[in-house]
Structure formats: C-alpha cells, structure tokens
Amino acid sequence: MATLTDPSQLSYEIGPATYAREESGGDVWTLNLGPQHPATHTTLRHVLELEGERVLSCTVHIGYLHSGFEKLGEKLNFNQYVVVTDRMNYISPMANNIAWHHACEKLFGIEITPRCKAIRTIIAELARIQDHLLCLGAAGLDLGAFTAFMYPFNARETIYDLFEEICGARFTTSYTRVGGLMQDITPGWTQKVRHFCTDELARAIDDFDALLTRNRIFLERTKGVGYLSHDDAISWSVTGPLARASGVRRDLRKDEPYLCYADDWDGQGGRAVTFKVPIATSGDCLARYQVRLAEMKESVKILLQMVDRVPDGPINVLPNDKATLPDKREIYFSIEGLIHHFEQVMTNRGFEPPVGESYGSNETANGELGFHLVSDGGNSAYRARCRPPSFINYQCFPHLVVGHQVSDVIAVLSSMNVIAAELDR
Amino acid sequence: MGVETNIAPFAASKEEFLSTKLSYLVDLLRENGVNWSRKNSLWPMPFATACCGIELMATGASRYDIARFGAEVMRFTPRQCDLLICAGRVAIKTMPVLQRIYQQMAEPKWVISMGACASTGGVFDTYAVVQGVDQFLPVDVYVPGCPPRPETLLEGVMAIQRIVEKEGLKHSHERQRGLGLVVQETVKLDVGKES
Amino acid sequence: MSGCSTHPIGPVIEAVAAKFADIDVAPSPLMPREDESQRQMCLRVPAERLIEVMTFLRFDPGCLFEQLVDLTCVDYLEFPRATDRYGVTYGLLSLTKEHRLWVKCFVNDPEPEVPSVTCIWKGADWQEREVWDMFGVKFAGHYDLRRILTWEGFEAHPLRKDYPLEGRGERENFVRIGIDSA
Numbered sequence: 048m049a050t051l052t053d054p055s056q057l058s059y060e061i062g063p064a065t066y067a068r069e070e071s072g073g074d075v076w077t078l079n080l081g082p083q084h085p086a087t088h089t090t091l092r093h094v095l096e097l098e099g100e101r102v103l104s105c106t107v108h109i110g111y112l113h114s115g116f117e118k119l120g121e122k123l124n125f126n127q128y129v130v131v132t133d134r135m136n137y138i139s140p141m142a143n144n145i146a147w148h149h150a151c152e153k154l155f156g157i158e159i160t161p162r163c164k165a166i167r168t169i170i171a172e173l174a175r176i177q178d179h180l181l182c183l184g185a186a187g188l189d190l191g192a193f194t195a196f197m198y199p200f201n202a203r204e205t206i207y208d209l210f211e212e213i214c215g216a217r218f219t220t221s222y223t224r225v226g227g228l229m230q231d232i233t234p235g236w237t238q239k240v241r242h243f244c245t246d247e248l249a250r251a252i253d254d255f256d257a258l259l260t261r262n263r264i265f266l267e268r269t270k271g272v273g274y275l276s277h278d279d280a281i282s283w284s285v286t287g288p289l290a291r292a293s294g295v296r297r298d299l300r301k302d303e304p305y306l307c308y309a310d311d312w313d314g315q316g317g318r319a320v321t322f323k324v325p326i327a328t329s330g331d332c333l334a335r336y337q338v339r340l341a342e343m344k345e346s347v348k349i350l351l352q353m354v355d356r357v358p359d360g361p362i363n364v365l366p367n368d369k370a371t372l373p374d375k376r377e378i379y380f381s382i383e384g385l386i387h388h389f390e391q392v393m394t395n396r397g398f399e400p401p402v403g404e405s406y407g408s409n410e411t412a413n414g415e416l417g418f419h420l421v422s423d424g425g426n427s428a429y430r431a432r433c434r435p436p437s438f439i440n441y442q443c444f445p446h447l448v449v450g451h452q453v454s455d456v457i458a459v460l461s462s463m464n465v466i467a468a469e470l471d472r
Numbered sequence: 473m474g475v476e477t478n479i480a481p482f483a484a485s486k487e488e489f490l491s492t493k494l495s496y497l498v499d500l501l502r503e504n505g506v507n508w509s510r511k512n513s514l515w516p517m518p519f520a521t522a523c524c525g526i527e528l529m530a531t532g533a534s535r536y537d538i539a540r541f542g543a544e545v546m547r548f549t550p551r552q553c554d555l556l557i558c559a560g561r562v563a564i565k566t567m568p569v570l571q572r573i574y575q576q577m578a579e580p581k582w583v584i585s586m587g588a589c590a591s592t593g594g595v596f597d598t599y600a601v602v603q604g605v606d607q608f609l610p611v612d613v614y615v616p617g618c619p620p621r622p623e624t625l626l627e628g629v630m631a632i633q634r635i636v637e638k639e640g641l642k643h644s645h646e647r648q649r650g651l652g653l654v655v656q657e658t659v660k661l662d663v664g665k666e667s
Numbered sequence: 668m669s670g671c672s673t674h675p676i677g678p679v680i681e682a683v684a685a686k687f688a689d690i691d692v693a694p695s696p697l698m699p700r701e702d703e704s705q706r707q708m709c710l711r712v713p714a715e716r717l718i719e720v721m722t723f724l725r726f727d728p729g730c731l732f733e734q735l736v737d738l739t740c741v742d743y744l745e746f747p748r749a750t751d752r753y754g755v756t757y758g759l760l761s762l763t764k765e766h767r768l769w770v771k772c773f774v775n776d777p778e779p780e781v782p783s784v785t786c787i788w789k790g791a792d793w794q795e796r797e798v799w800d801m802f803g804v805k806f807a808g809h810y811d812l813r814r815i816l817t818w819e820g821f822e823a824h825p826l827r828k829d830y831p832l833e834g835r836g837e838r839e840n841f842v843r844i845g846i847d848s849a
Contacts, residue, residue: 082569083519085548090521090566110816111566112521115598117801118825118832131595137523153670156700181526200533207530218527218619281733281762284790297762305669402747403698406707406737406758406769407670417670419756421741429746434737434758442793468522471563471816564838565818599825599834600817602841 074099080456082111088185090467093456100452105445109438109470116472120431125151125225125398126372128431133219135433136469139178140220141170141210142411148223149305150407150418155225155400157364161313163227165357168307168320169240170210170222171409172346172353176248177206178412179339179346182464186336187259189461190268195258202251205243212236225398226371227363237354244347252343260340269332273447273459276330283443287414287436289463292338293330299410300324313358320349332462342412397426406434413437413464437469511636512542514629517553517577519570521560524587527619528559536622541629550576555632557625558609561589562602574609579643582635584628585611588618672766676708679768682729683710683720690716697769709769714781717772724759724768725787732759732768735784738794740802744828753779753804774804783809801826 081092090111096104116135120128125148132147133140145167152159159167180199187195207217213232214222222229259265275285280293290297300308301324310319325341327334363371372391377384391397400422408417414436421430440463448456501508516538520528531538538544547553550573562570574583585605588594591614593603605611612635615628680694690713696706712720724730737758743749751773759768772781783806784791795806796815803824806812814821821837823830 082566083548083573090569110814110818111563111569112561113563113565113600113816114561114596115600115825115832118598119596122832134523134595137526149669154698156705197534200530201535204530204533204535217621219523279789282789284735284788295762299669302765303669303671303673401698403696404709404741405670405698409669415736417737417758419737419739419758421746423746430741432737432739432741434739438793438797439790442790563818564841567841598832599830599838602838 075103078453082108085189088460088465088467091460091465091470095453095456097453102448102451102453102456105448105456107441107445109441109467112467112471114468114472117431117433120428120433122427124427125400128427129221129223130219132433133221134468135435135472136178136411136413136416136437136466137218138181138466139174139412140218141222142174142178142409143416144221144223145171145174145306146407146409146411146416147418148225149409150405150420151225153407154403154405154420154422155398157226159227159364160361161317161358162360163362164306164312165353166228166232166362167223169237169350169353169357171306171411172349173206173209173240175412176343176346177203178464179343180251182412182461183255183259183336183339186332186458186461187255187265189457190265192259192262192265195255198251198254198258202248205247209236209239209243212239224363224371227361231362232357237357240350241354244350248347252340252347256340259336266333268454268458269336269462272332272451272455273462274330275443275447277328279443279446280330284439285414285443287410287412287440288335288338288342289414289440291325292327292334294326294328296324296326298324299408299415303408305409307353317356320352322346322349332458335462339412400424408434411436413466413469414440433469433472435469435472437464437466438472441465441470507637511633514541514543514555514582514632514636515545515547515553516543516555516557517550517573518546518548519556519558519560519573521562521566522589524559524590524619527622527625528557528586531622531625536626538626538629541626541633543629550574551578553577554580555582555584555629556609557584557586558590558605558611559586559619561587561594561596562605563600564602565600567602567608570605571608582612582632583609584613584615584625584632585609586615586625586628587620588616591616594618670767671705671707672768674764674766676766676768679724679730679764679766680708680710682727683723686723686727687716687720690720707767707769709771712770712772714772714774718782718784718787720770721757721784721787724770730761731763732761734760734762735788735790735794736760736767738784738791738798740798740804740826742802742826742828751775753802755781755798755804757784778805779803780805780807782807785809800824803827 075098078095078097080095082090092108094106095102116131119131129144129147132143135143180203184196184199210220211217214220214229275293277294280290280295308319322345325338327338373384373387378388402424404421406417406419408415416436417434419432420428423429448459518528532544556574585591590605593601613628613631615625617624684692692710694708694710697709700706724732739756741754743754744752753774755772757770774781781804783795793815795809798804799812800814800816801824
C-alpha cells in the first residue's frame, strides 16, 4: 500500500527525466528514435540525449496517430461508436467493445442477461490472451527472438478464427451492442474454445515459455531493466500488468467485479469464476513478462470454467428499454418489432439515455480501460472520454529508461505494451 | 527452347549437366526478363501505423506466408526497399514523415495503399486524418478492407507483381499517379484560426 | 459493479465538507440513481482552493486517494442548464479504502486556468497536457505545458464544441515535401 502519507514529505517536482552526466564530460549527442522504427510499435518518437550509449534524457513525442476518436464519439451514436472502439487497442478489439458497452449500459442503467454476461466473459478472456500473446511475441521480436514471435502469432490466428465464426470479422469485430450482442454464438463454439485452450494454446504457451523464460540472453536483457517502484506506479496512475509487476495489488475483476467475475451473476446464485491474480515485486521488464505469462494461464482457467456454464436464454435485453434493437425475425414478422426498430433507427428518435454522467471501466489486458460518458439525453454521447491505459502507463517511460543503455530503451518500451491507437486516440 | 526436361541429372556427364541447366536458366531469364526476378523479390517497406499493421504482420506470419512471394524481407529502412506498403491511417502529424520516407526510397518503387484509411481516410472523417494517402503519393494498388484480410493483401501484392512484370524499370514519375481524388474543402476560412 | 465505490463514500464527503466549510462542495451523484451502491459521487471545488482540497483528499487518513485515475475536461457549452463552460474532472481512487470520488473544477472563458496537480499525483502530467491541447485550459505550475496529440503549428483546440469535426481546412492544406528536402 502507499507509504507516503505525510504531506510534508511531498517532494514531487516532476520535471523532464534527466540523468547526471559523468564528471569526465563524455561525448553527448542526440538520437532520434522513430516515428518510423521497427521497435517503436508503430508511431512513437523518442528524442534521446545520449552520452556514448547511456541515456541522459528522453523526450517522448506522441500524437502521430491522433485521429479524433473522442470527437467522433460526439457524432456517432452509442451503437455506431463500437466500430471506432475496435480500432483503439487493436490487438484485443473485443475487450474494447465490451468496455464501451459496459460503460453505456451503466449510463443507461441496463442490466444485461446472464447468457450475455457469460459470452462476454469468455470473449474478454480470449481478448486478454490475444493481447498478451502479441505483447510477449513483440517483446521477443524487439529483442531479436524471431521464432518467439511466430509461435504466439500462430495461436492468435486460431483466436481470429473463433471470433470470425461468431461475428464475421477476424479483427475489427464490433460484436457488442447496447444491452446485448450483435448475434448469438454458433452451436458448438464453446467446445471449440475448450479445444483451443487445452490443445493448441497450451502447446503454444509451453513452446514460448521454453524459448524465452530461461533464455540467458533474454534474462540478461530484461532483468533489472526499467525498474518501476510500487509507490511510483501508484503515483503515475499505472494500472494493469505494469502495476501488478511492481507489487500493486489491484485487479478490477476482483476489486470491483463485473460480468461473471461477480457473485450471483445469473441472478440464481451463480458463483463467480475463480482465478488468481499474479503479482510480482521486482518491477522490471522480466517481472512484467512473467506477470503477463501467468495471466495468460489464469485466463485459460477462467475459460475452461466458463465454457460449460453458459446459460440458455436471450442475449439481448427486451427491446422495451428503447435501447436495444429487436431480433430481425421480430422486425420482419411483427408490427411491434418494426415499430421498435424504427424508434431506434430513425434520425429523430434513437437512444434516450438519462441526462447525467457515468464512468464505467473494465480490466483489459493493458490496464483499466474506462469510458467517462456525459449524456444530454440525445442519441449520441455529449462527451465520450476514453481513459486509455496505454497513454497513462506510458507517461512514466522517460523516467524508466534514463540511466540505461540505448538497447534497454527498446526492452522497456516493448514491456510496456504501448498501443499507439489507444495512446493517441 | 533447347531444354530436355526428362533428362536424369545423374545419368548425364558433369559437363552435359552443367551446360543443360545453365542454358535452361539463361533461356528462362531471357524469356521472362529481369522483371521476373524483380517481381519475385519485392522488398516491402511496411509503414504500419495502426490496425492494418497487425494484419500486415499476420500476412508475414506463418499462416498467410508472404515469404511465398519472396517478400518476407521487411526492412524498415526505405533505402533498401522497393515496395512501400502504407498500412493504416495517416494523421497530419505523420504525413511529413511518410513523404520523407517515400522520397528516400530508391527507384524503381511502388506503393500499396492498404486499407480504407490509407486509401480514403476510412472511418475517420475528422480534422486530424489525411483523407487518402494518394493526395501526396502516387499509389499503384489500393487494397480495400478495414482491415483487409491477409488474402486481400496478398492479392494486392500479386497485382503489384503484374504491374512490375508489365512496366519494369519505369520511373515512378512516369507511371500512374493513383486516383488522386481531390477532397472538397470543408470550410473556406483562414487555416488554423479558431473563432 | 465496476467504477463504483466498494465501501461507503459518505464519511469522506462529510470529512471534506467539515474541513472546508467555507466552500460549498455540493456533493451530488454524477447520475441520479435509486440504488445507493451504484452512485458515483462528485464534488465541486473552485479553482483557487483546488490544491488544498486535493492535498487533503490525498493524504488525510480518512480519504487516502492515492491514485488519480482520470483527468479530463468537459465542454458544457451546449449542455442543457449548464452555468459554466469547462468542467475539469478528476477521477480519484483509493486503493487502501477501495472507494472512488469525482471532483469537478469549473472555469470559464477567457483564459481558463486551473492549478496543476502534478505536485500531488505524477500521473496528471500528460493528462493535463492533453486537456490543454484539446480544450485550451491552462494548468498553472505544470513544468512543460505544450501540445501532445496535435501537431506543431495547429492552433485550435479540437474538442471544444465550436470546433467542427472535419476541421477548418487543416487536413486539405498541408505542405507537400519535395524531393530536395528528403
């Protein structure tokens, strides 16, 4: 827990991160890393001031992918915007969809059906696995381990196949809607998920583990590099595996449970899923790698619990709430369905949320992804603020690399899992 | 063509073998031209900004292997590449970077505009996204999709291969300039001044 | 339920109201709800008392909001029955006490300015720069307040309500770099 409780000890004078030069007055020069660089995870730019190979100061320039997401949120309505949320953390798009509609449903005050909660939990965990697979693969790739990149990517292809089966798109899924999902899962899909977890994913994780975890080169490049202390992690508003690798005991799935992580999620006393939250204390790149690997294994446990417990029933809440679209069969064959559809879709009708604000957040693979929604009663949000974990986690980066070598900059960056689209929005 | 395809390589003498295979190769090159070798060894420059970058990586990964087309060498330096794959939306801040990278590539060079955002701006009709890379780069192939499936990107690479085969060493100034649709000005005001 | 306090927030609000009796903190839920456990409470603090209140919230043993979860701004220009324009919103989280609180600080044109809380929570750094970039609200005491997401030379503040989504011609009129400068 935070130890700084006395205001007189307040000594934060944060300034640019700098490291003292050596007395001998070495050779100081400037290196520009990015924005086009294989290891910058798309468009990030660092201007490093180096003394030989040692980083004296690091200035980060971002915004190379700023596309006006939050302004778009004021134009597109609550169902249309899910398309844009896919493109935020694009390596686990389902998780963003779920987080957005979780926030919307909180604003509307809608409680989704048990079947929808179960399916969303399965999808959220698959998205978490997808994210960690790519993050660790890219971490290996940035340090030179090309095979360690290929194995996780192959496992991700199967996850893409699973998503494609339920919503038609590998990648930019847009699967959730306010009050439910786009369409139900196909029969037999949960068995495929189970087969994937026990067979292909287990092998992929084992192979990947064998390649990197005790690899001398990997250990020497990540151990002790980019240390983030426990108190700093809290102060820098860091969440997710980055914070947990520094010893911060916080996971929204346990602390503020939602979906099937909460007890009595099906209204009939259904037990919450049981899983552990991996915490490390060393706070370096190796700790973050280990935390993500362990989280993947815990996600597999959650999936194996949930695939047998998906209850029958509707996936969307009743259309009377004026927030969900009725089933297509209803629209074509009944007048009530048609009227409800028009109420939703016509430009002078649409959503009627209550006036006010709401903040809803999920624990995604990168940290706490939250949406602060302000609504004035209209069809689209008055303000759709995304609380992006990548952006907030990345703030401490200059302070982590100062004093290290240039190659450590790459190691630290890849351990932070910065997704440029979520960063710049 | 002078090639006996049924020759058993170990049956003939060494000199015969060498001369037959060599003449086969020379004939192949003479027939198909240098363009044949050029098209089968395109080195892409992946300018991957956003989600299309992930599908580009998936195309390079083991399932949809871009190495089958000789293009797995994704060197991130423009000096060594001849195919610029512009994958993802281009923000106005990134635009000078992309222009500079294109200028730094050596001739002959080709451009694939991958995805809806690079081709036209895509979903993002906003103040910060350039509505189509073809406003300042001559694009040869547009690959549609958001993001395009890896198979679609491979079809785009094959289209580039057909272009390379046909046109060969033409300088990029002499080739097609892309569609270059002119974006209608949204507001005729002083640029950048707010009310 | 995510985003809501696990433990009651009432005592915290009472402590703040008691300590700062001269400010009307006007505690109210962000959205009126019948279920008390679903309410997210919000306080209003004037800009000149912000640092005091935030320091109290951060260090007082009854509050202990160690983490600043979200720092954003809302432009209430077109909001029904709004009295002030810019509402800088701080979302606070206590890891030890497991409760959340929102604090709003309202400022107006011309020259909206709010003191920076980077001396209390380091994580306010880039979030304040983003609010400056997007809304034009200045943060006094921030060590490096410059644009973070938009490009150099961009002069507008895009998330303000009077700025159009398609921009004011910036995306069509840009400099094309010729071959000589590459």
